[in-house]
Amino acid sequence: MFAGVACSDDSGDDKADAGSPTGPAAPGANASGGGASGAKKVSITVNCKPPRTAEVDRKQWEEDVDTFQKANPNIKIESKDSFPCSDPTTFEAKLSGNQMEDLFYVNYTNVQTVLARGGAADLSSYMTKIVADKELRPDLVKYFQDPSGKTFGVPRTNYSMGLVYNRALFTKAGLDPNKPPATWDEVRAAAKKITDSGGGAVGYADYSASNQGGWHFTAELYSRGGTAVSPDGKTGTVDSPQGKAVLQTLHDMRWTDNSMGSKQLLTINDVQQMMGSGRLGMYLAAPDNIPTIVNEFGGKMADLSLAPMPEGKGTLAGGDGYMFNKNCTPEQIxxxxxxxxxxxxTPGKGLNDWARGKKDKEPVGLPEPAIWTGAAAKSNTDLKAQNATLPVENYQTFTVATVPAVAEPPQGQQIYSVLDGVVSSVLTKKDADIDKLIGDANSKITQLLSK
Incomplete structure (x- = not known):
């Protein structure tokens, strides 16, 4: 399925997808609802059509546009396929120049920037009904809200972090692969057992370079119930019992238990390679890491499982969705x-058409996107299970867990850079002064936020 990213500009495929231009349809209706023959015609531009290099994704997008327009002959979808969609500089330029499409893609981390520029239409009058009818998760809808509670966007996908682990190493170490660690103390104990089982295995690995150490520190902080910044976004809050506990656990696994190996200053590629080689017991990651470990680093799909974040008080989360240009008419919205x-x-349609995904030989069965609650969530899970090309039972504990999603902090990359040095110091210096490191980092974060 297409994993979209914010489009860079609208100079790509300007040709509208086939179908007659049409008029407004009641929001929340499905594609089979049809359009009244006398309804006003309406056309909308939509960005982030998959590029030609993504053949399967593009084919599926065009199938979806065709199906939708046949069922709604008064609506015309004009797809734009300009890439790379993830270019933040171009996103900023388009936003500043009011050049966004009628319906434009946005990462969760860019939503507040759009709102600060006044670039999106207010969807509040529609969203109450949509959230209820589609059983959307309120915590994901909240990413698109301003401080007053008005809603300006719709979530499309999400991700959250969990504990990826090697079932074969668990079994070898005498651990039950169907009962993954649920606390950080249990992670530490399991890591030591895996290391002690021999064969050069490393029990647990973590990032500590290229800002990724700060990113993972924040994820571990959230899992313990901590925060990186104050609610008003003006003060650092990492100098807390939870922050110190994160560093103490890493220090003890590295230096007391020797369960993290001697090589440090690792990044995501290093750790994925370790997991793919079968030498690593556990690390933190989102579900999309699993196909990468298998396809790029030779891992065995059957050996890989995913559990919820230890402690479960929060999980660093992200995702994407769509917002409407502020100049859209009500009919376009x-x-x-x-x-x-x-x-x-809608489970079973569009990006969530898992039967089509199986037919097109795509990986089906990962526990995300998970944007629904109630019956909709169950329907999506059931459809994935029926069409799974992956061992879904290996992700069951992650799938059924309810861990609060917590957004990345403001000025996230700058904050991660500060915390990167803290994590790398703890993992490379046995006598690292945790209190001083976290205190200094907190002061630097507060200075960043004051600018």
Whole structure:
């Protein structure tokens, strides 16, 4: 399935996808709802159509546009395929120049920037019904809200972090692979057993370079119930019992238990390679790491499992969705919401057509996206299980867990850079002064936030 990213500009595929231009459809209706023959015609531009290099994703997008427009002959979807969609500089330029499409893709981390520029239409009058009808997770909808509670966007996908672990190494160490560690104390104990089982295995690995150590520190902080910044975004809050506990656990696994190996200053590629080689017991990651470990680093799919974050008090989360240009008419908004209902909000359709994914030989069965609650969530899970090409039972504990999603902090990369040095010091210096390191980092974060 297409994993979209924010489009760079609208100079790509300007040709509208086939179908007659049409008029507004009631938001929340499905693609089979049809359009009244006398309804006003409406056209909407939508960015981030998959590029030609992503053949399967592009084929599926075009199939979806065709299906939708046949069912809604008064709505015309004009797809834009300019890439790379993830270019933040171009996103900023388009936003500043009011050049965004009618319906434009946005990462969760860019939503507040859009709101600060006044670049999106207010969807509040529509979203109450949509959230209820589609059983969308309120915590994900909240990413698109301003401080007053008004809603300006619709979630499309999400990710959250968990504990990836090697079932074969668990079994070798005498651990039950169906009962993964649920606390950081249990992670530490399991890591030591895996290391002590021999064969050069490393029990647990973590990042500590290229800002990734700070990113993972924040994830571990959230899992213990801590925060990186104050609610008003003005003060660092990492100098806390939870922050110190994160560092103490890493220090003890590295230096007391020797369960993290001697090689440090690792990044994501290093750790994925370790997991793919079968030498690593555990590390923190989102579900999308699993296909990468298998496809790029030779891992065995059957050996890989995913558990919820230890402690479970929070998980660093992200994702994406769509917002509407502030200049859209009500008719365009209604048409766009109907398109999103089909594309992203309904299990079994559009991006969530798992039967099509299986037919197209895509990986089906990962426990995300997970944007729904209640019956909708169950329907999506059941459809994935019926069409799974992956061992879904290996992700069951992650799938059924309810861990609060916590957004990345403001000025995230700058904060991660500060915390990177803290983590690397703890993992490379046995006598690292944790209190001083975390205190100094907290002061630097507060200075960053004051600028």
């Amino acid at each position: 209604e048409a766009g919401l109907k398109w999103l209902d089909f594309l992203a909000l």
